[in-house]
Amino acid sequence: MSILSNLINGISLGSVYAIIALGYTMVYGIAKMLNFAHGDVIMVGGYMAFCSMTYLHWGVFPAIVLAIAVCTLLGVVVEGLAYKPLRQAPSLAVLITAIGVSYLLENAALLIWGSDPKVFPSMVSVPTQNLFDGDLTITGASIVTVAACVVIMVGLMAFTSRTKMGKAMRAVSEDKGAAQLMGINVNATISMTFAIGSGLAAVAGVLLCSAYPTLMPTTGAMPGIKAFTAAVFGGIGSIPGAMIGGLLLGVIEIFGKAYISTQLSDAIVFAVLIVVLLVKPTGLLGHEIREKV
Amino acid sequence: MFSKLIPIPSGSMIPDRDIDKSPILECIGLGISFGGLHAVEDFNLTIGRTEIAGLIGPNGAGKTTVFNLLTKVYQPTRGTILLDGRDTQGMNTIQVNRAGIARTFQNIRLFNALSVEDNVKVAMNSQMHYSMWSGILRLPGYWKEEKIAHDRALELLSIFDMQDLASVRAGSLPYGAQRRLEIVRALATNPSLLLLDEPAAGMNPSETAELMENIRKIRDTFQIAVLLIEHDMNLVMNICEGIAVLNFGHIIAKGSPEDIQSNPAVIEAYLGKKKEA
Amino acid sequence: MKKRLSQAGKTTRSNFITYGLVIVAFTVLRLLQSGGALTSSLSGQLVPICAYIVMAISLNLTVGIMGELSLGHAGFMSVGAFTSVIAAVSLQGTISSGWLRLAVSMAVGGLFAGLASLIVVVPVLRLKGDYLAIVTLAFGEIIKNIVNCLYVGRDGSGLHLSMKDAASLGMDADGVKIMQGPMGAVGIPKLSSLTAGFILVLLTLVVVLNLINSRAGRAIMSLRDNRIAAESIGISPVRYKIMAFVTSAVLAGMAGGLYAMNFSSILAKKFDFNASILILVFVVLGGIGNIRGSIIAAAALTVLPELLRQFSDYRMLVYAIVLILVMLITNNPQVKTFFAGHRPGMKRQEKEEEAGNVL
Numbered sequence: 053m054s055i056l057s058n059l060i061n062g063i064s065l066g067s068v069y070a071i072i073a074l075g076y077t078m079v080y081g082i083a084k085m086l087n088f089a090h091g092d093v094i095m096v097g098g099y100m101a102f103c104s105m106t107y108l109h110w111g112v113f114p115a116i117v118l119a120i121a122v123c124t125l126l127g128v129v130v131e132g133l134a135y136k137p138l139r140q141a142p143s144l145a146v147l148i149t150a151i152g153v154s155y156l157l158e159n160a161a162l163l164i165w166g167s168d169p170k171v172f173p174s175m176v177s178v179p180t181q182n183l184f185d186g187d188l189t190i191t192g193a194s195i196v197t198v199a200a201c202v203v204i205m206v207g208l209m210a211f212t213s214r215t216k217m218g219k220a221m222r223a224v225s226e227d228k229g230a231a232q233l234m235g236i237n238v239n240a241t242i243s244m245t246f247a248i249g250s251g252l253a254a255v256a257g258v259l260l261c262s263a264y265p266t267l268m269p270t271t272g273a274m275p276g277i278k279a280f281t282a283a284v285f286g287g288i289g290s291i292p293g294a295m296i297g298g299l300l301l302g303v304i305e306i307f308g309k310a311y312i313s314t315q316l317s318d319a320i321v322f323a324v325l326i327v328v329l330l331v332k333p334t335g336l337l338g339h340e341i342r343e344k345v
Numbered sequence: 346m347f348s349k350l351i352p353i354p355s356g357s358m359i360p361d362r363d364i365d366k367s368p369i370l371e372c373i374g375l376g377i378s379f380g381g382l383h384a385v386e387d388f389n390l391t392i393g394r395t396e397i398a399g400l401i402g403p404n405g406a407g408k409t410t411v412f413n414l415l416t417k418v419y420q421p422t423r424g425t426i427l428l429d430g431r432d433t434q435g436m437n438t439i440q441v442n443r444a445g446i447a448r449t450f451q452n453i454r455l456f457n458a459l460s461v462e463d464n465v466k467v468a469m470n471s472q473m474h475y476s477m478w479s480g481i482l483r484l485p486g487y488w489k490e491e492k493i494a495h496d497r498a499l500e501l502l503s504i505f506d507m508q509d510l511a512s513v514r515a516g517s518l519p520y521g522a523q524r525r526l527e528i529v530r531a532l533a534t535n536p537s538l539l540l541l542d543e544p545a546a547g548m549n550p551s552e553t554a555e556l557m558e559n560i561r562k563i564r565d566t567f568q569i570a571v572l573l574i575e576h577d578m579n580l581v582m583n584i585c586e587g588i589a590v591l592n593f594g595h596i597i598a599k600g601s602p603e604d605i606q607s608n609p610a611v612i613e614a615y616l617g618k619k620k621e622a
Numbered sequence: 623m624k625k626r627l628s629q630a631g632k633t634t635r636s637n638f639i640t641y642g643l644v645i646v647a648f649t650v651l652r653l654l655q656s657g658g659a660l661t662s663s664l665s666g667q668l669v670p671i672c673a674y675i676v677m678a679i680s681l682n683l684t685v686g687i688m689g690e691l692s693l694g695h696a697g698f699m700s701v702g703a704f705t706s707v708i709a710a711v712s713l714q715g716t717i718s719s720g721w722l723r724l725a726v727s728m729a730v731g732g733l734f735a736g737l738a739s740l741i742v743v744v745p746v747l748r749l750k751g752d753y754l755a756i757v758t759l760a761f762g763e764i765i766k767n768i769v770n771c772l773y774v775g776r777d778g779s780g781l782h783l784s785m786k787d788a789a790s791l792g793m794d795a796d797g798v799k800i801m802q803g804p805m806g807a808v809g810i811p812k813l814s815s816l817t818a819g820f821i822l823v824l825l826t827l828v829v830v831l832n833l834i835n836s837r838a839g840r841a842i843m844s845l846r847d848n849r850i851a852a853e854s855i856g857i858s859p860v861r862y863k864i865m866a867f868v869t870s871a872v873l874a875g876m877a878g879g880l881y882a883m884n885f886s887s888i889l890a891k892k893f894d895f896n897a898s899i900l901i902l903v904f905v906v907l908g909g910i911g912n913i914r915g916s917i918i919a920a921a922a923l924t925v926l927p928e929l930l931r932q933f934s935d936y937r938m939l940v941y942a943i944v945l946i947l948v949m950l951i952t953n954n955p956q957v958k959t960f961f962a963g964h965r966p967g968m969k970r971q972e973k974e975e976e977a978g979n980v981l
Contacts, residue, residue: 086755137954142953144685148902148903148907148945149945149946151899151903152946155942156942156943156946159938159942163935163936277759277763281759288753313771313785316767316785318763318764318767319763319768322764322767326757326760329749329757330748333748335753345418345450345850418854437853438854439853442853442854442855450850454850455847456847456851456852457848458843458846458847466837466840467857470841470856470857475837477836477865480837481828481829481832487836494837533855534856
């Protein structure tokens with residue numbers, strides 16, 4: 053049963069990575085930038101939920117709503133102040149700015165909440181499932197996480213294919229100039245993308261902290277890097293790719309920890325990534341952009 | 346201006362060339378398909394050793410695709426390309442250039458951050474031999490070859506009277522000068538066949554007339570063949586000795602300018618079919 | 623004729639200024655150092671500054687000259703750091719001169735970093751843009767992870783390696799532990815000095831500046847500017863990208879060696895993703911492709927957090943805000959036109975074109 057157990061853990065962790073990766077891939081698709089501050093938005097979401105539950109004694113759902121609201125607002129504000137002015141600038145400039153934002157968020161959190169790890173309160177009321185006479189244990193957090201991931205993925209796919217805003221997002225990702233000529237409000241569309249991505253990051257933060265209940269200003273950094281890797285792994289710019297990339301990454305990480313080495317699990321994850329990119333240079337679901345000669 | 350250019354003495358970087366022998370280029374049944382789309386099919390063309398030839402046709406006919414096939418940007422799915430009798434099957438772009446084909450691009454592809462002179466010098470790279478370490482340690486080989494390259498680059502630039510622009514950043518040149526620089530850069534690779542993709546695009550009549558003169562003089566001085574894609578019929582009819590007309594990936598006519606001008610299939614391709622009364 | 627000569631000398635003049643800057647700075651600092659006029663914190667920063675300068679220059683070779691984004695440059699520094707420490711400790715009996723030992727160890731560090739880069743460069747050749755960035759990032763993390771699990775020791779019979787723990791090294795009683803897994807490298811001989819750093823910086827400058835101004839440099843830059851055109855004139859991407867990337871890695875490895883032997887112990891954590899980003903910030907702020915800018919930015923930004931010490935807790939916050947503001951200001955179109963207009967003899971249209979011309 054341990055294989056199944058590990059698989060479920062892997063899918064659960066992978067779901068968190070997938071949700072984070074969605075934010076990276078959507079923003080990359082539409083603004084062609086790697087938002088390195090994304091991982092830290094996760095951390096902010098975690099702290100918002102933590103504070104509202106621990107200090108304000110709010111319930112679980114209001115806390116989640118607060119986290120999402122704050123992160124969404126944060127994402128939109130950061131985009132408007134720091135990224136939008138640099139839309140015409142070389143991509144390296146925006147990258148460095150995103151890094152600056154990342155430092156800003158981490159150090160602001162450090163000043164506000166200190167570096168000591170906070171213990172995240174239990175948010176999940178779904179009981180742990182004991183199957184097969186206790187051979188297989190599935191925590192409530194895992195169930196909620198995977199369920200959330202599925203709901204988000206279905207919702208996002210419906211959103212991008214059915215709604216006007218979703219289609220606008222796809223249009224701007226393909227060709228910003230043409231979309232503008234078709235009357236699409238490009239600025240609003242980009243802001244909306246950041247809003248959705250950041251909102252998802254908040255959800256990911258809450259889920260992450262439910263499974264791994266210590267919270268620090270640097271909590272978002274490593275998952276951020278891994279999720280970014282997952283997004284590229286699955287083909288950057290592709291929503292289903294981010295999903296698959298995230299899930300696979302989570303599974304590989306857990307299996308690596310379980311069957312090869314706990315300490316080297318990170319190295320294994322990244323090594324697998326390199327191998328995949330050797331075989332398929334544009335990621336699993338990415339497509340090659342042919343340059344016209 | 347051009348008369349300053351001396352025919353290449355032997356013992357320099359460029360080897361001797363044999364004129365009046367076999368054709369420089371032979372395309373036999375050349376074709377490429379992208380999935381189900383046959384972009385170019387059954388392309389047969391022979392170009393003489395010092396011929397100026399033209400490839401014309403409506404937009405989208407596949408002319409640049411032919412260039413891409415010749416330079417192996419695309420690998421042909423059918424047919425053979427013989428360059429100076431040698432089959433270029435399996436060669437990549439770099440090898441084909443070393444074998445003797447150089448080209449310019451429809452959308453200018455200069456090295457914008459480099460100077461005009463460096464754009465030309467980098468094209469001479471395969472004719473220079475000093476090693477990376479010679480360059481770093483500034484050994485005598487570096488100084489010797491760089492001097493030769495510098496002189497040669499200025500000489501080539503003087504074809505278009507651009508030698509005074511040598512240290513200007515290529516990206517800041519006006520459009521016409523950029524087009525001319527691309528031609529000089531291609532020439533610097535010492536080709537036996539020069540492919541020019543719409544060299545007169547964006548030029549006014551007097552610039553075009555000057556270009557015509559320069560293409561002739563390039564051919565005469567370097568004794569090479571030129572194949573050009575053009576839409577400017579004045580240029581094509583005046584300068585090309587042989588013309589092939591492409592439409593929907595097929596050659597619909599081949600011959601001298603006079604043959605082409607009176608060919609009904611060509612007229613139909615450009616102007617459409619005459620409406621039956 | 624005269625005009626042409628003076629313009630051809632423009633690059634050479636610029637390079638002379640760069641060398642001059644470095645030599646003057648070193649002379650001043652050396653004098654201050656021997657006169658005891660430097661604060662202890664600044665004194666301790668001297669070797670790291672040299673190391674970071676070399677890191678910035680070598681990264682600029684990858685990012686600015688070769689035109690590829692690398693997010694794992696600190697990984698090469700790491701490989702160089704730890705292999706040169708192993709070499710330095712191993713050679714303790716054989717080479718008595720500290721100088722020679724330092725030089726040999728740094729060379730070993732550079733060599734291993736170069737070898738490591740060959741492993742990374744193969745995927746580099748096929749991938750484009752952001753995918754390459756990811757592979758270099760992944761590589762940096764892999765190195766950090768491996769070093770954290772590595773145990774190395776030396777005794778009479780030679781070097782011992784283990785990935786598990788110190789005991790499994792199987793060394794004699796008089797064996798010396800060099801690397802202790804998560805505790806990093808310990809007992810490092812402090813062989814580095816400002817003078818050594820200065821020499822490394824000069825060496826780096828000679829290699830990089832001369833490479834840029836040679837046919838290899840032109841080839842590398844042509845691949846950066848327009849790969850398809852470069853191939854059409856016979857430039858081989860494989861050959862030149864390997865050349866640039868490996869050179870960059872070797873220099874980073876040597877910088878790692880210099881850096882490591884300034885301390886008695888170092889952790890792999892010092893060379894993580896944050897370190898790679900830090901160096902990238904130096905390169906971007908100093909100007910992509912601008913070697914002198916990299917030197918100034920690396921020195922200034924390494925010293926800056928020390929100067930901001932008075933802000934203590936708010937230090938990094940201020941750093942982050944300043945970074946964002948600088949990026950916003952230097953990339954603002956109006957600001958760019960303003961600065962572009964200061965070039966004498968430029969017509970107004972050319973000025974606007976220049977300002978609009980983003981690399």
